[in-house]
Amino acid sequence: MEWISILNYPVYLAIFVCIYGCLAIGLNIQWGYAGLFNAGVAGFFAIGAYTSAILTTPHAEGRIGGFDLPVPAGIVGAMLLAALIAWPIGRICLRFRSDYLAIVTIGVAEGIRLVARSEEWLTNSARGISGIPRPFGDLPYAQAQLAYLGITAAILLVVYLLVERQAVSPWGRMMRAIRDNEDAARAMGKDVPHRRLEAFVLGSATMGLAGALYVHLARTITPDAIDPMLVTFLVWIMVILGGSGNNRGVLLGAVIVWVIWSMSEIVTDQLPAEFALKAKYGRMFLIGLLLQVVLRFRPQGLLPEALRKTPRDGNRRRAAEDRTAPAAGKIED
Amino acid sequence: MNRKLMGLAFALLGTSALAGPALADVNIGLLAGITGGAAAMAPEITRSYQFAVDQVNEQGGLLNGQKLVGVSADDGCSPQVAADAATKLVNVSGVIGVVGPWCSGALLAAANSATIPAGVLLISPAATSPEITTLKDNDLVFRTIPSDEYQGQALARTLLERGTKKVAVSFINNDYGKGIAEAFKKEYEAKGGEIAGYEAHEENKSSYRSDLANLAQGGADTLVLLDYGDTSGLTVLREAIENGFFKNFVGAEGMKTSAPIKAIGAENLTTFMASAPISSKSEALEIFNKAFSGIGGDINASYVAPSYDAVFLMALAIEKAGGDKSKLSQSLRAVSNGKGEPIMPGEWKKAKELIDAGKEIDYKGASGDVDFDANGDVPGSYALFKVAGDDYAIVTEMK
Numbered sequence: 001m002e003w004i005s006i007l008n009y010p011v012y013l014a015i016f017v018c019i020y021g022c023l024a025i026g027l028n029i030q031w032g033y034a035g036l037f038n039a040g041v042a043g044f045f046a047i048g049a050y051t052s053a054i055l056t057t058p059h060a061e062g063r064i065g066g067f068d069l070p071v072p073a074g075i076v077g078a079m080l081l082a083a084l085i086a087w088p089i090g091r092i093c094l095r096f097r098s099d100y101l102a103i104v105t106i107g108v109a110e111g112i113r114l115v116a117r118s119e120e121w122l123t124n125s126a127r128g129i130s131g132i133p134r135p136f137g138d139l140p141y142a143q144a145q146l147a148y149l150g151i152t153a154a155i156l157l158v159v160y161l162l163v164e165r166q167a168v169s170p171w172g173r174m175m176r177a178i179r180d181n182e183d184a185a186r187a188m189g190k191d192v193p194h195r196r197l198e199a200f201v202l203g204s205a206t207m208g209l210a211g212a213l214y215v216h217l218a219r220t221i222t223p224d225a226i227d228p229m230l231v232t233f234l235v236w237i238m239v240i241l242g243g244s245g246n247n248r249g250v251l252l253g254a255v256i257v258w259v260i261w262s263m264s265e266i267v268t269d270q271l272p273a274e275f276a277l278k279a280k281y282g283r284m285f286l287i288g289l290l291l292q293v294v295l296r297f298r299p300q301g302l303l304p305e306a307l308r309k310t311p312r313d314g315n316r317r318r319a320a321e322d323r324t325a326p327a328a329g330k331i332e333d
Numbered sequence: 334m335n336r337k338l339m340g341l342a343f344a345l346l347g348t349s350a351l352a353g354p355a356l357a358d359v360n361i362g363l364l365a366g367i368t369g370g371a372a373a374m375a376p377e378i379t380r381s382y383q384f385a386v387d388q389v390n391e392q393g394g395l396l397n398g399q400k401l402v403g404v405s406a407d408d409g410c411s412p413q414v415a416a417d418a419a420t421k422l423v424n425v426s427g428v429i430g431v432v433g434p435w436c437s438g439a440l441l442a443a444a445n446s447a448t449i450p451a452g453v454l455l456i457s458p459a460a461t462s463p464e465i466t467t468l469k470d471n472d473l474v475f476r477t478i479p480s481d482e483y484q485g486q487a488l489a490r491t492l493l494e495r496g497t498k499k500v501a502v503s504f505i506n507n508d509y510g511k512g513i514a515e516a517f518k519k520e521y522e523a524k525g526g527e528i529a530g531y532e533a534h535e536e537n538k539s540s541y542r543s544d545l546a547n548l549a550q551g552g553a554d555t556l557v558l559l560d561y562g563d564t565s566g567l568t569v570l571r572e573a574i575e576n577g578f579f580k581n582f583v584g585a586e587g588m589k590t591s592a593p594i595k596a597i598g599a600e601n602l603t604t605f606m607a608s609a610p611i612s613s614k615s616e617a618l619e620i621f622n623k624a625f626s627g628i629g630g631d632i633n634a635s636y637v638a639p640s641y642d643a644v645f646l647m648a649l650a651i652e653k654a655g656g657d658k659s660k661l662s663q664s665l666r667a668v669s670n671g672k673g674e675p676i677m678p679g680e681w682k683k684a685k686e687l688i689d690a691g692k693e694i695d696y697k698g699a700s701g702d703v704d705f706d707a708n709g710d711v712p713g714s715y716a717l718f719k720v721a722g723d724d725y726a727i728v729t730e731m732k
Contacts (some may be wrong), residue, residue: 006424008420008423008424009420009421009424009425012417012420012424012446012447016413016417114535117506117507118506118533125506125511126506126507126508126510126512127437127462127464127508127511127512128438128441128464128508130441130464130467130468131469140450141450141451141452144450145450214413217446218412218413218416218441218442218445218446219442219445219446220412220438220441220442220445221412222412222437222438222441222508223438223507224370224410224411224412224436224438224439224507225411225412225413225438227411227413230411230413262417262421265406265407265418265421266421266425269405269406269426276405277367277375277379277405280367280368280407281368284368
């Protein structure tokens with residue numbers, strides 16, 4: 001075995017962490033900054049994945065497209081379409097508050113999944129789309145993976161820097177103000193529905209990007225890849241565990257959750273055969289347990305949101321106090 | 334600088350190679366849907382995997398007495414989980430071949446992202462999507478289970494032969510149901526049958542009466558139900574019988590489980606038939622059934638015979654290739670191409686001696702002859718079953 005191939009598994013793990021990192025940052029824009037409870041991550045992931053698949057595959061009988069475009073065009077198209085679909089959904093659904101929004105977005109994601117499963121002309125339904133190109137996919141195994149890691153890591157870095165820039169700008173401060181005290185922000189003359197829609201569309205486009213990155217890695221997309229368990233809820237755990245509102249936190253969450261999830265199987269395989277089989281179910285349990293422990297002992301996440309000039313701990317507590325006795329003083333931070 | 338690093342890496346590699354035992358065990362990956370949608374089938378299939386591994390080891394092992402080690406991993410019936418598991422098997426466990434996954438979407442992802450680039454042979458005992466036939470696989474992906482395409486076609490021809498000229502088709506909306514339904518429809522219409530209603534239904538709904546009412550409007554009195562008998566297929570069948578939407582019912586192998594007989598009763602299922610792959614009533618199957626039930630296995634469980642064959646064929650291919658990964662797919666074709674001394678399930682010792690003596694062998698699998706075509710698929714042999722008492726009995730073989 002060539003020495004470089006020893007790296008194959010860590011590299012694959014890292015590619016997946018980058019893809020989940022994109023999803024987590026997308027959710028962080030929505031939940032961490034704007035307080036939007038989007039439980040339909042899988043839906044936007046699916047839109048991105050299928051869009052890029054349709055744009056970049058060669059022509060196929062019986063379904064739309066196969067436009068044979070280059071991969072970057074597919075990725076850009078994925079982000080655009082995810083944003084475009086998020087816009088009307090946001091217009092309708094963002095009127096709902098927190099938990100109602102969660103219910104509506106679950107419904108939307110489920111709708112998207114059923115469309116992907118059923119509409120033959122669009123997604124080739126249950127059989128899915130195969131033969132999707134991967135940049136540098138013709139290189140030998142290890143080199144192809146390293147090249148793809150380079151691409152995903154570079155994209156993730158760009159996304160991270162842009163979102164960080166956005167978060168420290170007046171826009172970011174305003175989003176936090178809307179999140180923590182909507183009435184006060186409105187009183188300050190902020191266009192709350194419009195701003196929430198901005199955050200929703202931006203976050204959804206980032207999720208679409210993650211879908212595109214996934215599809216060019218796997219080179220195939222079938223409806224069972226948009227399982228809410230693996231796409232929506234795992235991402236939520238990453239965000240909550242890492243620290244919502246902090247991009248470095250959610251990236252740390254992505255690393256921890258995916259590495260534990262993937263590598264725990266290597267550990268459980270050392271057990272005797274009869275336990276090793278049962279232990280496969282233990283992986284999900286382990287992630288759930290981790291979430292419980294973090295929520296119990298560190299509810300703000302491992303790397304909590306860092307706010308400037310915090311005289312007392314717990315801006316969240318202050319925000320809660322604001323809600324009972326509105327004092328608009330801190331809105332401009 | 335770079336050269337120094339390379340030198341260091343090679344030095345490390347050298348020491349690790351020296352440290353390794355001369356007769357390392359041979360690892361193969363056993364991907365199984367232990368969690369996820371196919372979990373109900375897991376206990377018997379993993380037992381069947383392990384049974385084949387044990388037989389090989391009990392009868393002298395591989396090559397120069399090395400042990401065959403099956404490293405089991407979970408494919409979760411999900412593309413992400415399967416690709417992750419396959420990457421671990423190939424790179425961490427160092428397997429030279431993989432048996433599984435069971436679900437077609439999972440197989441496509443695992444093969445594309447790990448086994449094909451790594452040049453590792455993959456044999457699936459249960460993934461039936463026609464999409465796998467056309468996969469660009471460098472001749473590294475094989476199946477011991479026929480594609481849905483074959484079964485759908487065979488079912489269509491058999492129904493027409495038996496004089497059923499008009500049917501309604503209801504199928505579960507996933508790759509399995511859709512794959513069979515499409516192949517059935519194409520063949521049935523091409524041979525002059527009429528499809529009076531063709532609809533997918535979602536799994537795990539509490540009632541399918543409205544779907545059934547729609548289908549019944551077409552005026553067919555036979556319902557072709559392509560679903561799983563343990564879950565939604567059972568509900569559809571029960572509601573169709575209760576409400577008298579149809580008179581006759583025909584299912585595929587997913588419906589041929591004990592659940593309908595237990596839940597609905599044999600006396601109500603006199604007009605119910607199901608097609609399923611049969612192993613051509615072969616001597617090989619009898620040998621396998623006897624041996625497998627001898628260790629407490631359930632011979633009527635789905636996919637146990639193809640699973641056993643997949644592992645046994647993998648072992649034969651490794652033996653034939655002398656443990657050389659790059660020759661595995663070529664060797665796999667060589668050990669089961671219809672030419673040479675027949676080898677029955679469990680005859681590992683005989684096979685090994687013949688291979689070592691340089692003779693041609695031909696494995697006769699429990700699930701059929703498993704002679705692979707150019708795409709790595711096997712043609713299926715099927716029969717139509719009816720309910721007889723607590724079990725199923727063959728009505729006719731399907732061509």
